[in-house]
Amino acid sequence: MKGALSRANNIADLRVLARRKLPRPVFDYIDGGSDDEVTLRRNASAFEHYELVPDVLTDVSRIETGTTLFGQRVRWPLMLSPTGLTRMFHGHAELAVARASAKHGLLYSLSTMGTTRLEELAEAYGGPKVFQIYIFKDRGLTAEFVARCREAGFHGLTLTVDTPVAGNRERDRVNGLSLPPRLTMKSMLSFALHPAWSLPAVTGSKFDLANVSHRVDALAAGPISLFDYIGGQFDRTVTWRDVEWLAAEWNGPLAIKGIITPEDAKRAVDSGATGIVISNHGGRQLDGAPAPVDQIGLVRDAIGTGPDVICDGGIRRGSDVVKAVALGATACSIGRPYLYGLAAGGESGVDRALSLLFEEFERTMILAGVNDVAKLDCRHVRRPQELW
Ligand code: FNR
Numbered sequence: 001m002k003g004a005l006s007r008a009n010n011i012a013d014l015r016v017l018a019r020r021k022l023p024r025p026v027f028d029y030i031d032g033g034s035d036d037e038v039t040l041r042r043n044a045s046a047f048e049h050y051e052l053v054p055d056v057l058t059d060v061s062r063i064e065t066g067t068t069l070f071g072q073r074v075r076w077p078l079m080l081s082p083t084g085l086t087r088m089f090h091g092h093a094e095l096a097v098a099r100a101s102a103k104h105g106l107l108y109s110l111s112t113m114g115t116t117r118l119e120e121l122a123e124a125y126g127g128p129k130v131f132q133i134y135i136f137k138d139r140g141l142t143a144e145f146v147a148r149c150r151e152a153g154f155h156g157l158t159l160t161v162d163t164p165v166a167g168n169r170e171r172d173r174v175n176g177l178s179l180p181p182r183l184t185m186k187s188m189l190s191f192a193l194h195p196a197w198s199l200p201a202v203t204g205s206k207f208d209l210a211n212v213s214h215r216v217d218a219l220a221a222g223p224i225s226l227f228d229y230i231g232g233q234f235d236r237t238v239t240w241r242d243v244e245w246l247a248a249e250w251n252g253p254l255a256i257k258g259i260i261t262p263e264d265a266k267r268a269v270d271s272g273a274t275g276i277v278i279s280n281h282g283g284r285q286l287d288g289a290p291a292p293v294d295q296i297g298l299v300r301d302a303i304g305t306g307p308d309v310i311c312d313g314g315i316r317r318g319s320d321v322v323k324a325v326a327l328g329a330t331a332c333s334i335g336r337p338y339l340y341g342l343a344a345g346g347e348s349g350v351d352r353a354l355s356l357l358f359e360e361f362e363r364t365m366i367l368a369g370v371n372d373v374a375k376l377d378c379r380h381v382r383r384p385q386e387l388w
Contacts (some may be wrong), residue, residue: 019031029177032169086115086339102126119151132159133145157250247273261295269303275330297328315334
């Protein structure tokens with residue numbers, strides 16, 4: 001492992017490396033949130049409000065960390081969230097992330113907005129994988145994805161439901177981020193200052209929303225605003241009836257991503273979902289939304305022990321995963337932490353991010369005196385009254 005990566009002690013250090021490596025508009029696209037970024041900050045800070053309550057003098061010589069997600073056995077309760085446009089952050093894109101994920105025995109999610117074709121990923125990657133899907137205006141396109149995912153051997157689907165419109169990401173507006181990145185005086189300047197990052201590698205034919213471009217005529221017309229593009233694809237008429245349709249069409253593990261309330265979690269399960277991803281899209285959509293970690297107990301109480309409950313957003317330490325599981329989550333999911341690693345050092349950088357988080361997780365389990373994730377429960381976590 002290269003020097004800088006091996007000296008990164010935590011996810012915050014990887015973020016600093018990513019900021020150095022990437023042109024400002026690209027770093028901000030990863031790092032930023034919507035409006036005033038209140039939810040973005042709260043997602044992470046909410047974890048600080050929970051105390052870990054240890055047991056002592058338990059035998060912690062061996063820690064069982066494994067669990068089951070989307071019906072697949074994983075090494076510890078973590079998965080990699082879907083993120084779009086990954087080729088902008090590193091030339092090896094989704095394949096680098098998926099390889100590191102497989103090495104760590106984790107579940108990888110490929111985004112509809114990814115830059116690698118789902119068939120190519122499935123061929124190159126033997127690990128457990130889910131595909132993140134949207135219900136598009138053109139339901140035929142969604143049905144086509146279902147068929148392609150089944151054919152390619154994906155183990156589950158995640159339906160993202162918190163994007164009826166794109167969030168107001170003001171950093172992207174200020175930076176004039178376009179899809180694909182455009183050669184303008186401003187962008188040339190910011191890219192020229194970052195020789196490690198090659199604009200030709202992400203423009204032109206190599207930069208492609210590989211899974212949808214065959215259906216998106218507009219892209220052929222040249223660079224268009226990211227906001228216009230995304231706005232044009234999303235359908236504000238989607239309802240629970242469409243979830244029922246998708247569940248029947250797929251007939252396999254299906255999680256709904258973007259659930260916040262216990263009422264919606266219940267509706268999701270009643271509509272055929274086998275899992276809930278409590279998420280506010282990493283603070284990139286509705287600013288002001290609650291932090292996922294604060295909703296875990298309510299959601300778990302509403303849907304019982306059967307379905308997977310995944311806490312997505314703000315996880316920056318392995319100890320955050322211990323807290324979330326103790327509160328009732330099956331697992332946590334991360335976006336930016338692995339993207340910082342990817343930008344900092346490709347597959348090795350993702351590997352570093354996942355290793356750091358796992359070491360923190362395992363050490364926290366030992367210090368909390370819990371030798372099996374299945375034994376983590378509400379006794380091990382507390383939110384002091386005065387902080388509510
Ligand atoms: C995302 N996220 C996301 N979600 C999704 O369902 N489809 C997508 O294409 C994307 N794309 C995307 C790009 C980038 C750059 C980021 C940072 C995030 C949201 C993602 O899946 C996840 O919900 C958040 O990243 C979780 O928050 P943290 O871990 O980044 O704090």
